[in-house]
Amino acid sequence: MHRKAEILTPRVEGKPTICVTAVDVFGFESVAEQGLATVSVVCEPDENLSFHVNSQLKHYILQDYLSAWLPIMGSFADTLTYVDCFAGTGICDFNGTLADGSPLVALRTINRFLREAPPTVRRPSKVNVVFVEVKPERHGQLEAAIHKFAEAEQLDNRISCSVLRDDAQSALSQILPQTSPTAPAFYFIDPNYRLPDMKLMRQLISRKKTEVFANFMFYEIVRNMANPLDNENMIALFGDDQYQTIDFGAGSDHYAWSKVIDFYAMRTGAQYYIPFQVCFGPDENARLQGRIKYALIHLSNHFTAFDKMLTAMHKNSEPGNSLRVSLGPTLFPTLDDNELTNRVETKYQRTGIRIPFDVLRKENWRFYASEKSWRHCLKDLMKKKLVQFHPVSSKRHGAVSGDDIVEFLKE
Ligand SMILES: C[S@@+](CC[C@H](N)C(=O)[O-])C[C@H]1O[C@@H](n2cnc3c(N)ncnc32)[C@H](O)[C@@H]1O
Incomplete structure (x- = not known):
């Protein structure tokens, strides 16, 4: 892959400003009060989330996209909302190399924009940042990582950050009524297995300026689609049992990825969607290498959002118009x-x-x-x-x- 050298290192440009601030990083009104855990946990390296190399691509795409989203939305809106529904610990272990997890990738990008964009660039007066993590020990680590970040990097006081110890589904149900349906919001949804219910996804997408960047765990999902024990999960994921009557096959493939993803994305009601395929990488089970592991799907209702995300995805895929990342340097163009x-x-x-x-x-x-x-x-x-x-x-x-x-x- 053309940015292989970067894969194992955090993309941190410039020197962080060292300053201890009294910024309240848990200030997101009542949501924070309901979900806030009080435990303070020291980051143990062996508790960090372990990732395979291809996974860091989502962080690069996230960072590149947010860098475009912030000035565009900030040019007209006073409040922006960023929510990471399956936040993890804040630190990822990529085969022994530690790097920012998605919460720190986002926080760093937002903070840098607010603090370092040229004075001529209009900024919002508030950016609400919400992280949700269900596992108590991971939630504690995330809190610790964010405190450390806030101290080291001088968190801008326009950022209001909450770290909720909660289930994503229940957190979303609380966040939605507390955010304006017309204000810009970005939801990063990166589960281990299943995305929140389709009903909730539709609610998010029905908001014109809300976008979702979701990780659809393709391999695991299609493995379980025909399993009666997983019916309830699938019905929640796809919205009803219609998926059981659809022929998703193409050629020798029982579940052609594009048919499954199209079916899912169309059901959300999004006007535009982009699927970015990530395959099992060189550091994973040899039997699975080259097969699609998950698809990162960007769902939006605005062409500019679509266009900027497409640019971020192309930048982070192989040259030649590919929207796919496979085994390191292998190229799978989708449309040359x-x-x-x-x-x-x-x-x-x-x-x-x-x-x-x-x-x-x-x-x-x-x-x-x-x-x-x-x-x-x-x-x-x-x-x-x-x-x-x-x-x-x-x-x-x-x-x-x-x-x-x-x-x-x-x-
Ligand atoms: C794939 S990891 C997230 C990685 C993170 N987004 C990153 O890129 O750094 C998924 C995380 O979601 C958490 N999780 C699992 N089920 C959850 C749920 N129902 N609600 C919230 N978090 C959940 C897991 O404990 C795990 O830390």
């Missing part, structure tokens, strides 16, 4: 540039359609093609004299972006 050109040509050539560049990308979001690939594809078609660009956003001749009109020539 030539394939995109062929599809666009088939769909639009000689139609005479005139369409803004961004609208074209939006209409064809299921291609999961990066902006760069779209540009590449359209320039190819221009060389073939199949399209012409009419500048609106671009100043430079031959460039294409934003509102520029793409015309698929009739003749």
Whole structure:
């Protein structure tokens, strides 16, 4: 993989500011009071969560995406909410190397944005950060890790952070009524096995500015889909028992990943979704290597959110338009540039359609093609004299972006 060197090290840029602050890191109103544990536990290295190398990809995607989400949402909203529903201990052990877990990845990114963005960038006046962890000892470790972080990094006082010792499902049911349905919110949901009930997922996604980044444990789930003992779990996951009547097969595969993920994602009601496949890695069971372990699914209702997440995912996948990470350096492209050109040509050539560049990308979001690939594809078609660009956003001749009109020539 092209960023292999980074995989085992935390992506911490710059020096942390050392300062002891009196910031209340558990200040998220009544949710915190209900769920807060009082135990103070020292981080024992052997209690850290152990991860396989491919798992760190989700942290990179999370960090890259939040770095784009914060200034966009902060440009108009006063309060932002970030929730990590299966938070873990705050520290991960990647084959013996310790790195930030998802709570510290997020907190560091939010803190850095609030403290270090240029003065011209508008910031929200409050960022509510909520972490949920059910296991008491892990919850204690997480509290300790966050206290340590807050002391070492000078936590910005616009951050209000709660660490709840609770079950994700019950925590979400409490958080939802306490957050504005119209305010921007981001939910990271990274369970060991099953995601919260579909009913709750639908409630989250029904909020226009709420996004979910969920870890769908594909391998474990399809292994249990036909198991009657797991019926209740599956019904909660998919919303009802309709999954039992669907043919998810394709070729020799009983459960084709795209059919299962499409079925799940569509049921959430999200307008856009992106599945990013993560395979069993080189440090896992040799028998399973190369098979899909889980899919990170981003669910949203806004094209900009979709587009920014697509960029973060492409950046963290293999070169060549892949939305998949497999065995270290192996490349599994899902749609390469030539394939995109062929599809666009088939769909639009000689139609005479005139369409803004961004609208074209939006209409064809299921291609999961990066902006760069779209540009590449359209320039190819221009060389073939199949399209012409009419500048609106671009100043430079031959460039294409934003509102520029793409015309698929009739003749
Ligand atoms: C995959 S780990 C999370 C890793 C973390 N998101 C990270 O990337 O650093 C899942 C965590 O969820 C916790 N957990 C399991 N069931 C839970 C539940 N029902 N509610 C909240 N947390 C739960 C586990 O104890 C475990 O620490």
